[in-house]
Amino acid sequence: MYAGMTATRPAADRSAASNRRIDLRSDTVTQPTAAMREAMARAEVGDDVYGEDPSIIALEAKVAAMMGKEAALYVSSGTQSNLLGVLSHCQRGEEYLIGDVYHVYKSEALGTSVLGGVASYPLKTDATGGLDPAQVHAGVKPDDPHSPITRLLCLENTVSGRVQAPERIAALAAAAREHGLNVHLDGARLMNACVKLGKTAQELAAPFDTVSLCLSKGLGAPVGSVLSGPADVIKRARRLRKMVGGGMRQAGILAAAGLHALEHHVERLAEDHANARRLAEGLAGFERISVDLDAVETNMLFVQPHPDDFDALRAHMAARGIVLAGQKPRIRVVTHLDVTAEDVDRVLEAVADFYKGK
Numbered sequence: 368m369y370a371g372m373t374a375t376r377p378a379a380d381r382s383a384a385s386n387r388r389i390d391l392r393s394d395t396v397t398q399p400t401a402a403m404r405e406a407m408a409r410a411e412v413g414d415d416v417y418g419e420d421p422s423i424i425a426l427e428a429k430v431a432a433m434m435g436k437e438a439a440l441y442v443s444s445g446t447q448s449n450l451l452g453v454l455s456h457c458q459r460g461e462e463y464l465i466g467d468v469y470h471v472y473k474s475e476a477l478g479t480s481v482l483g484g485v486a487s488y489p490l491k492t493d494a495t496g497g498l499d500p501a502q503v504h505a506g507v508k509p510d511d512p513h514s515p516i517t518r519l520l521c522l523e524n525t526v527s528g529r530v531q532a533p534e535r536i537a538a539l540a541a542a543a544r545e546h547g548l549n550v551h552l553d554g555a556r557l558m559n560a561c562v563k564l565g566k567t568a569q570e571l572a573a574p575f576d577t578v579s580l581c582l583s584k585g586l587g588a589p590v591g592s593v594l595s596g597p598a599d600v601i602k603r604a605r606r607l608r609k610m611v612g613g614g615m616r617q618a619g620i621l622a623a624a625g626l627h628a629l630e631h632h633v634e635r636l637a638e639d640h641a642n643a644r645r646l647a648e649g650l651a652g653f654e655r656i657s658v659d660l661d662a663v664e665t666n667m668l669f670v671q672p673h674p675d676d677f678d679a680l681r682a683h684m685a686a687r688g689i690v691l692a693g694q695k696p697r698i699r700v701v702t703h704l705d706v707t708a709e710d711v712d713r714v715l716e717a718v719a720d721f722y723k724g725k
């Protein structure tokens with residue numbers, strides 16, 4: 368089923384050495400595979416600011432087609448992709464509605480406000496990361512000189528590993544359209560949602576004007592994101608990209624890694640999901656660890672050890688080459704290209720070792 372993975376990943380790459388480091392902090396920590404590095408070395412390149420890099424042109428065309436959009440733009444990061452997306456829709460003095468736990472609101476240094484003079488208006492998300500159409504209706508400001516002009520709804524999928532139901536997304540987008548808003552998706556991990564639901568990117572992207580996709584998360588590229596959308600919006604985003612210093616030259620060497628990832632690393636995300644599920648079920652078996660199993664839908668789980676064990680458990684794991692995030696009280700655990708099924712066993716054995724005799 369995941370022939371692409373075994374074909375592109377030589378055994379030496381995924382050595383089962385018992386001391387190999389297992390980094391569970393994020394899916395951004397992956398190393399480019401040997402096959403990906405080869406694709407990068409072979410990449411044809413040109414000056415992309417002149418629009419002459421064939422690898423970037425190919426990547427942008429591929430993602431535009433995948434998402435069912437007119438055009439796409441290769442950028443350095445998901446943060447830049449979202450920034451350009453929002454600022455291509457909103458002018459200074461305008462605002463966008465957004466879930467209060469979403470990355471654009473919480474984790475992008477308020478770039479849209481700082482650099483664009485655009486305000487974000489947070490809506491309270493529920494436990495699954497979702498919003499309701501009523502919140503959109505209530506959030507849109509009246510046409511009144513006292514108010515900001517509400518221009519955009521910004522959603523996210525997946526949210527902390529949770530897949531947003533397509534019907535719910537459709538209802539939110541429809542609510543936004545009633546008020547003439549555009550709709551942007553931070554689809555950093557959209558391909559995880561696609562694999563989980565058995566739907567195409569085009570299906571999940573359809574309700575949105577613009578979509579940001581990260582190549583450097585579960586897809587395993589070292590760098591890069593792609594913003595896709597209508598040609599006129601992407602044209603504005605291209606100008607903004609230049610403005611923020613994001614115009615790169617022979618960056619096809621990086622885009623080649625993204626193309627390789629889209630060709631070889633999408634289907635295999637199912638393996639990350641299976642590993643996350645098995646890890647969650649294994650960890651839930653320990654009396655002093657709690658895991659919300661219902662929340663494990665893709666490649667992420669949240670693990671809450673007894674507070675008295677937290678630091679000692681992390682240190683115990685670190686001594687065995689297993690790196691865990693340190694944010695209390697819940698540890699976010701993420702599976703990815705560099706975490707194998709055997710690694711899951713190693714993690715569970717190390718935890719069992721910690722609790723032995725306790």
Ligand SMILES: *Cc1c(COP(=O)(O)O)cnc(C)c1O
Pocket residue numbers: 443444445446447449470471523525553555556581583592
């Ligand atoms: C990682 C991430 C981003 C930003 O990507 P960077 O490449 O780290 O800037 C945006 N949104 C979500 C949901 C993410 O997980």
